Amino acid sequence: MTASGTSAGDRRVSDLSQQAIDDLRSGLRGDLLEPDDDGYDEARTVWNGMIDRHPALVVQCTGTADVVAAVEFARETGSEVSIHGGGHNVSGSAVADGGLMIDLSPMNGVHVDPEAGTVRAGGGALLGDVDHETQLFGLAAPLGVVSETGIAGLTLNGGYGHLSREYGLAADNLREVDIVTADGQVRTASEDRHADLFWAVRGGGGNFGVVTSLEYDLHEVGPEVSQLFVWYHADEAADRLAAFREWTESAPRTAAVLPFLAHVPAEEPFPEASWGEPALAFFGCVRGDPAAFEETVGPLTAGDPIVDLSERTRFEALQALLDEDYPDGLRYYWKSLYLTELTDEVVDVMVRYNDSAPSDLSTVDLWWLGGQVADVPQDATAFWHRDKPFMLNFEANWEDPDRDDDNVQWVREGFAAAEELAVSGGRYGNFPGFAGDPAHLLFGENYDRLVEVKTEYDPENLFRLNQNIAPRGTD
Numbered sequence: 001m002t003a004s005g006t007s008a009g010d011r012r013v014s015d016l017s018q019q020a021i022d023d024l025r026s027g028l029r030g031d032l033l034e035p036d037d038d039g040y041d042e043a044r045t046v047w048n049g050m051i052d053r054h055p056a057l058v059v060q061c062t063g064t065a066d067v068v069a070a071v072e073f074a075r076e077t078g079s080e081v082s083i084h085g086g087g088h089n090v091s092g093s094a095v096a097d098g099g100l101m102i103d104l105s106p107m108n109g110v111h112v113d114p115e116a117g118t119v120r121a122g123g124g125a126l127l128g129d130v131d132h133e134t135q136l137f138g139l140a141a142p143l144g145v146v147s148e149t150g151i152a153g154l155t156l157n158g159g160y161g162h163l164s165r166e167y168g169l170a171a172d173n174l175r176e177v178d179i180v181t182a183d184g185q186v187r188t189a190s191e192d193r194h195a196d197l198f199w200a201v202r203g204g205g206g207n208f209g210v211v212t213s214l215e216y217d218l219h220e221v222g223p224e225v226s227q228l229f230v231w232y233h234a235d236e237a238a239d240r241l242a243a244f245r246e247w248t249e250s251a252p253r254t255a256a257v258l259p260f261l262a263h264v265p266a267e268e269p270f271p272e273a274s275w276g277e278p279a280l281a282f283f284g285c286v287r288g289d290p291a292a293f294e295e296t297v298g299p300l301t302a303g304d305p306i307v308d309l310s311e312r313t314r315f316e317a318l319q320a321l322l323d324e325d326y327p328d329g330l331r332y333y334w335k336s337l338y339l340t341e342l343t344d345e346v347v348d349v350m351v352r353y354n355d356s357a358p359s360d361l362s363t364v365d366l367w368w369l370g371g372q373v374a375d376v377p378q379d380a381t382a383f384w385h386r387d388k389p390f391m392l393n394f395e396a397n398w399e400d401p402d403r404d405d406d407n408v409q410w411v412r413e414g415f416a417a418a419e420e421l422a423v424s425g426g427r428y429g430n431f432p433g434f435a436g437d438p439a440h441l442l443f444g445e446n447y448d449r450l451v452e453v454k455t456e457y458d459p460e461n462l463f464r465l466n467q468n469i470a471p472r473g474t475d
Helices: 008-015 019-027 040-044 064-077 128-137 149-157 195-203 232-249 291-302 313-320 345-354 401-419 440-457
Strands: 031-033 058-062 083-085 098-104 109-114 118-122 176-181 186-190 211-219 224-233 255-265 278-286 310-316 331-339 365-368 391-400
Touching: 019 031, 019 058, 019 064, 031 255, 040 058, 040 098, 058 064, 064 083, 064 098, 064 176, 064 211, 109 128, 118 128, 128 149, 128 313, 149 211, 176 195, 176 345, 195 440, 224 232, 224 291, 224 313, 232 255, 232 278, 232 345, 255 291, 255 345, 278 291, 278 345, 310 313, 331 401, 345 365, 345 391, 345 401, 391 401
Parallel strands: 058 098, 083 098
Antiparallel strands: 031 058, 109 118, 118 211, 176 186, 176 211, 224 278, 224 310, 255 278, 255 365, 331 391, 365 391
16 A cells, blocks of 8 residues: 555645545445545545555445436546446556546446346446346346456447357347436437447446436347366366367357366366366356257367356356456456467467466457357448457466566567468457557547547547547647
């Protein structure tokens, strides 16, 4: 913890009018935390242990009125704004050093309408909050793959998960959002109302305001699915990924598989003799008739694996299976790019950089995309990279702060090696490193239209701690 009076938050608070702070506090139902307050350090701490920033003020919003008050205060005082939904973006964009942190985590309510086939959730809800309520009715929204992820950030940047190939991105399943824009107005954006804003938030990230609630279409999923989770020695990676590549050409959309290179965890049920060895794993699920599971995934499970953890399981349990691998406080740095093809050169990069990882907790992930995601026209929403069949993610996860530079450098070197390949291109907003890439790499040919929407709803660029789309007339 930074000594009292020396952090960016302390310095900024001393610059603000005490009367303005008092007025903000009196207009809130939720808490307003300053650097010396109890609960401040807990509130400013996010999932990624690398992020150690000190906001001047934290507004813990209990409802939309609190968000409006926070936005108006930030605009009137010139305060930098960050938005904390789930706090799971690796860049730490949820925390503004010396700024105003709008904390939506108390706004995590979920309401399911099973007859309409919809769910509405607050901007602070986590994936697991939504799954827990929707699975009561055998329904699910297409969200991510770690239950402690915030739904808002995931969705606004697109949102891949186990259901994407069959039902599309999380953003594709939005019916409407409530959003507080930079002028302090509350707008409901949908296909019928503020359609330009609705287009932009589906893939444009947090550039346009504070999303306080999201309504999704639901689909019949679960309560059980067939889980695929099988591990092989890394010396089989080239052959098995070649088989995977061929399998994807005819596999059903009800199948979702995420191959990754890793090191075998030093724990049961993995055989002790294999602990720490480089390995290839196939993780995912198949929905539908469980009797057809073995036939469907046969090309991915043949041979002699290190361990096969495939089983029939609850969908909600599948969604939470990876949670323990991504605990709060571990140190994270992830960076991704899209691939137009899974080539032998890609596989070679994956194997080489898995072998050289400074942390055995790190992985090199290959996301299999396409399906319904690719069926949607690229200009139908702000999310551009629908045509890419794969995404490669270098995922550094480690414990020791003294190894920060080693792990960040490992990601950057692996990413640079992949970026040199002819099949690479584009970026994904949910795995952004420290969010330093130009926005046009995320938004492609949708960028100019996004600038127009940004200029209309946030002309002063109040919401800029993101993969920023600068409005016209600003730097």
